[in-house]
Amino acid sequence: MKLSALQQSYLGRRSNSLRSSGPLDSSSDGAFKSPAAVFWLVLHGLSCLISLLLGFRFSRLVFLLLSTSSTYTSPFHSPTELAKTLDIRSVIPADPVGNVPLPFPNKTATNSRVVVGRHGIRIRPWPHPNPVEVMKAHRIIERVQTEQRLQFGVKDPRKIIVVTPTYVRTFQSLHLTGVMHSLMLVPYDLVWIVVEAGGVSNETASLIAKSGLRTIHVGFNQRMPNSWDGRHKLETKMRLRGLRIVREKKLDGIVIFADDSNMHSMELFDEIQNVKWFGAVSVGILASSANIDETVVEKRGEEENPRMPVQGPACNVSNMLAGWHTFNTLPFAGKTAVYIDDRATVLPRKLEWSGFILNSSLLWKDGDKPEWMKDIDTLDGDIESPLDLVKDPSVVEPLGSCGRRVLLWWLRVEARADSKFPPRWIIDPPLEITVPSKRTPWPDTPPELPSHEKPVIRIQEPIIKHTTKTRTSRSKRRSKRKHDETRTDRGTTGFDKTLQN
Amino acid sequence: MRKWFWGFLFIAFGFVCSIAAERNPRTERISGSAGDVLEDDPVGRLKVYVYELPSKYNKKILQKDPRCLSHMFAAEIYMHRFLLSSPVRTLNPEEADWFYTPIYATCDLTPTGLPLPFKSPRMVRSAIQLISSSWPYWNRTEGADHFFVVPHDFGACFHYQEEKAIERGILPILQRATLVQTFGQRNHVCLNEGSITIPPYAPPQKMQARQIPLDTPRSIFVYFRGLFYDVNNDPEGGYYARGARAAVWENFKNNPLFDISTEHPTTYYEDMQRAIFCLCPLGWAPWSPRLVEAVVFGCIPVIIADDIVLPFADAIPWEEIGVFVAEEDVPKLDTILTSIPPEVILRKQRLLANPSMKRAMLFPQPALPGDAFHQILNGLARKLPHQKSIYLKPGEKILNWTAGPVGDLKPW
Numbered sequence: 001m002k003l004s005a006l007q008q009s010y011l012g013r014r015s016n017s018l019r020s021s022g023p024l025d026s027s028s029d030g031a032f033k034s035p036a037a038v039f040w041l042v043l044h045g046l047s048c049l050i051s052l053l054l055g056f057r058f059s060r061l062v063f064l065l066l067s068t069s070s071t072y073t074s075p076f077h078s079p080t081e082l083a084k085t086l087d088i089r090s091v092i093p094a095d096p097v098g099n100v101p102l103p104f105p106n107k108t109a110t111n112s113r114v115v116v117g118r119h120g121i122r123i124r125p126w127p128h129p130n131p132v133e134v135m136k137a138h139r140i141i142e143r144v145q146t147e148q149r150l151q152f153g154v155k156d157p158r159k160i161i162v163v164t165p166t167y168v169r170t171f172q173s174l175h176l177t178g179v180m181h182s183l184m185l186v187p188y189d190l191v192w193i194v195v196e197a198g199g200v201s202n203e204t205a206s207l208i209a210k211s212g213l214r215t216i217h218v219g220f221n222q223r224m225p226n227s228w229d230g231r232h233k234l235e236t237k238m239r240l241r242g243l244r245i246v247r248e249k250k251l252d253g254i255v256i257f258a259d260d261s262n263m264h265s266m267e268l269f270d271e272i273q274n275v276k277w278f279g280a281v282s283v284g285i286l287a288s289s290a291n292i293d294e295t296v297v298e299k300r301g302e303e304e305n306p307r308m309p310v311q312g313p314a315c316n317v318s319n320m321l322a323g324w325h326t327f328n329t330l331p332f333a334g335k336t337a338v339y340i341d342d343r344a345t346v347l348p349r350k351l352e353w354s355g356f357i358l359n360s361s362l363l364w365k366d367g368d369k370p371e372w373m374k375d376i377d378t379l380d381g382d383i384e385s386p387l388d389l390v391k392d393p394s395v396v397e398p399l400g401s402c403g404r405r406v407l408l409w410w411l412r413v414e415a416r417a418d419s420k421f422p423p424r425w426i427i428d429p430p431l432e433i434t435v436p437s438k439r440t441p442w443p444d445t446p447p448e449l450p451s452h453e454k455p456v457i458r459i460q461e462p463i464i465k466h467t468t469k470t471r472t473s474r475s476k477r478r479s480k481r482k483h484d485e486t487r488t489d490r491g492t493t494g495f496d497k498t499l500q501n
Numbered sequence: 502m503r504k505w506f507w508g509f510l511f512i513a514f515g516f517v518c519s520i521a522a523e524r525n526p527r528t529e530r531i532s533g534s535a536g537d538v539l540e541d542d543p544v545g546r547l548k549v550y551v552y553e554l555p556s557k558y559n560k561k562i563l564q565k566d567p568r569c570l571s572h573m574f575a576a577e578i579y580m581h582r583f584l585l586s587s588p589v590r591t592l593n594p595e596e597a598d599w600f601y602t603p604i605y606a607t608c609d610l611t612p613t614g615l616p617l618p619f620k621s622p623r624m625v626r627s628a629i630q631l632i633s634s635s636w637p638y639w640n641r642t643e644g645a646d647h648f649f650v651v652p653h654d655f656g657a658c659f660h661y662q663e664e665k666a667i668e669r670g671i672l673p674i675l676q677r678a679t680l681v682q683t684f685g686q687r688n689h690v691c692l693n694e695g696s697i698t699i700p701p702y703a704p705p706q707k708m709q710a711r712q713i714p715l716d717t718p719r720s721i722f723v724y725f726r727g728l729f730y731d732v733n734n735d736p737e738g739g740y741y742a743r744g745a746r747a748a749v750w751e752n753f754k755n756n757p758l759f760d761i762s763t764e765h766p767t768t769y770y771e772d773m774q775r776a777i778f779c780l781c782p783l784g785w786a787p788w789s790p791r792l793v794e795a796v797v798f799g800c801i802p803v804i805i806a807d808d809i810v811l812p813f814a815d816a817i818p819w820e821e822i823g824v825f826v827a828e829e830d831v832p833k834l835d836t837i838l839t840s841i842p843p844e845v846i847l848r849k850q851r852l853l854a855n856p857s858m859k860r861a862m863l864f865p866q867p868a869l870p871g872d873a874f875h876q877i878l879n880g881l882a883r884k885l886p887h888q889k890s891i892y893l894k895p896g897e898k899i900l901n902w903t904a905g906p907v908g909d910l911k912p913w
Contacts, residue, residue, distance in 0.1 A: 113688060113807075113808065114686065114688075114689075114743070114807045114808050115743075116663045116664050116667065117664075117740070118739045118740050118744075119739050119740075119743045119744040119828075120739060120744060121738055121739055121744040121747040121748050121751060122744065122748045122752075122829065122831060122832050123748065123751045123752055123832060124752060124832035124833070127751060127752045127753070127754075127755065127832070128755050128756070129755070129756040129757065129758065129835065130835065130836070133835050133836060133839040134757075134758060134839075136839040136840070137722050137758050137835075137838070137839045139843070140722070140777070140839065140841075140843055140846060141719070141720060141722060141777065143843040143846075143847070144718075144719050144777055144843070144846065144847070144850070145718040145719060145720070147847055147850075148715070148716060148718055148719065149716065149718075151715075152714075152715040152716035153716050
């Protein structure tokens with residue numbers, strides 16, 4: 001009882017800040033003024049003073065020492081928070097004997113086994129994550145997410161068949177790695193058909209082997225020409241070759257065309273699951289305009305319809321296919337790149353193949369397919385646009401909120417035709433030392449090396465002249481479109497020059 | 502003969518199909534200890550008479566402080582409004598099975614919004630004095646067929662501090678009545694046998710408005726936002742939450758799987774929907790609205806409160822839905838949670854996804870079938886019929902009207 005008075009006044013004081021009328025209530029409970037109570041109050045005051053001096057709660061130390069019989073030793077660590085100078089946090093047992101803040105013994109009838117009062121804060125000896133458990137947790141998270149995808153994602157996902165035309169060149173690693181990583185993230189079954197111009201090469205094979213996907217790598221017996229026109233035509237033929245593979249192997253799924261320099265969003269692969277027979281999505285056209293004319297910009301302001309860099313289906317109000325958006329090539333008339341390594345804008349075709357999606361059963365010889373689908377064996381490979389595959393273009397299904405969502409981007413960036421790169425990007429044998437020439441701006445140029453290094457230094461110099469030349473000759477470049485002129489002022493990377501091989 | 506055989510086969514097939522159709526792969530039916538009682542309809546099973554108390558007990562209090570409508574103790578107000586227009590209400594007290602006294606005892610708020618329970622005992626006492634003198638039904642049973650909604654921290658003990666609440670005990674005059682309260686702890690003075698535990702009020706519109714698409718992957722393993730140390734009242738720790746919250750912090754603050762912090766983000770509800778486990782540790786009292794939020798957002802509640810009695814425990818099989826961790830096992834919380842087999846976790850998520858589970862935790866306005874109001878009525882209906890022994894002989898008195906602290910006896 002005496003303890004209770006002590007404790008009540010203490011607690012009442014402590015809860016003051018939260019409830020303003022606290023003390024009113026605690027005082028109403030009455031304070032016992034018997035000598036024992038006074039003694040305890042004096043003792044309490046004394047321990048308060050000692051605690052002030054020492055810096056920790058002295059009374060708790062006393063109680064810990066007094067109640068050694070009932071305190072059980074436990075392997076718990078003392079917590080060190082709240083900046084106590086001495087680490088004497090006692091672990092209060094659940095046993096009610098001997099410690100101050102406890103429920104009153106005269107209410108044992110319906111007392112909870114759970115004790116009210118100050119408990120120790122249990123901390124294990126090494127409060128850091130256990131790597132095995134972290135891995136287990138990640139597996140649980142994966143399982144939960146798979147389940148979520150099963151329930152709320154696409155029902156009965158179909159396999160995706162990706163057709164990619166490619167050929168070996170400097171930028172192939174860049175582009176193909178991008179496509180490969182996108183395909184590796186796709187949560188559905190995938191088959192990747194890679195058609196390579198110039199025959200199957202180790203370069204491409206080693207690249208796509210890293211993906212871990214199921215790939216079908218075939219060669220196409222023509223070399224990729226150096227003009228964009230020729231390249232588009234050859235790519236069309238290569239894609240048809242890929243479609244023929246689908247037909248021969250009777251692959252079942254959804255066919256998409258992933259050009260190796262395009263960028264795909266993950267939502268694309270979710271959206272194409274909705275295709276029934278022949279679908280189209282909007283493609284964002286990122287025609288790299290190296291030098292945009294000022295007149296082009298002005299013209300844009302005069303136009304009523306803003307020119308969106310998008311190619312794809314256009315719908316009317318009732319969400320039915322009404323026409324096609326194509327990329328307006330007029331502003332670039334006469335200034336487009338003809339050869340692959342031109343420093344001019346590369347323009348897409350009227351309708352790019354990558355914006356079209358097919359159901360693979362359209363390509364099979366037999367089986368039920370709509371009569372509007374042409375047989376690909378009858379085609380010669382000389383088709384202008386993917387819509388030539390169908391007899392009636394109005395059957396195309398617009399996907400991605402009826403073409404309003406752009407799900408992939410088209411971009412063409414290539415290096416010089418004579419640009420060389422180390423095979424498989426492994427430099428073997430290792431490079432010789434390259435030393436900057438005297439005219440470079442690097443501050444701490446090492447001293448010139450003896451004569452046997454000369455071949456390297458010699459080659460560097462033309463590069464320096466090279467870049468300065470291009471800057472000045474840019475303005476001339478627009479008017480003169482001769483092949484030789486453009487060849488000399490290209491500022492593409494000249495790392496072919498730094499190689500010994 | 503063959504016709505009978507095929508007929509029987511067809512019927513058997515149809516039977517199997519109907520059973521299979523019940524098992525929706527997304528959700529699972531919740532069968533509590535008493536069967537599928539969440540779907541029961543209380544209308545027709547009981548009759549409730551609502552006493553007409555002067556507005557100083559309810560409306561005037563609410564007018565003084567409209568914050569009472571949105572805090573977590575608002576269940577008492579909404580229950581009154583629900584009963585006034587519910588089909589279980591009867592205007593004839595003779596045929597009533599249960600009697601309801603509308604007192605808003607938790608509506609005396611501090612400037613910061615916390616309810617002060619100091620006047621509540623006097624208020625309740627004065628109300629009961631009124632009903633016992635104006636109507637004969639109280640004296641007939643001394644309150645055994647009356648129910649009161651007392652959603653405060655420790656129920657009808659009317660105090661926010663556990664020791665004081667235990668010392669006071671349940672208000673003596675409410676000892677025979679059925680208490681509908683949020684507090685529930687086994688072997689505790691403030692929980693009577695036969696009380697109905699309800700969830701605290703959580704605003705249904707706010708939660709519905711913050712739903713995110715269901716296919717957003719759950720990427721947070723454990724989520725918790727709230728205090729670990731109550732620096733105002735218990736700066737050293739060890740008192741608040743019996744040291745359990747502090748133990749969670751100290752053990753798991755460095756663990757990347759545990760997204761725990763005291764900061765209250767604006768995306769709190771959205772984050773809960775992206776978490777697999779939500780911690781629901783005790784605070785000053787064992788119950789909290791976190792349980793309701795976790796259930797509504799499909800996050801498995803991890804309940805760290807020894808001996809707690811969860812809402813509608815006789816209708817909802819909480820063991821199968823949530824994870825119970827003893828306070829002394831908090832340092833091993835990560836081991837416990839990662840060792841739960843994935844199938845069990847998926848099953849718990851399916852149970853949580855059941856819409857009747859979510860509905861049972863909410864107090865929507867206007868009331869919907871299967872919501873918490875109906876579960877309270879179901880609970881009251883399950884206690885019927887009343888035993889003959891509750892009816893006292895005339896002149897017999899069991900309750901001691903003068904028991905309790907002297908301060909409670911002052912008129913209100």
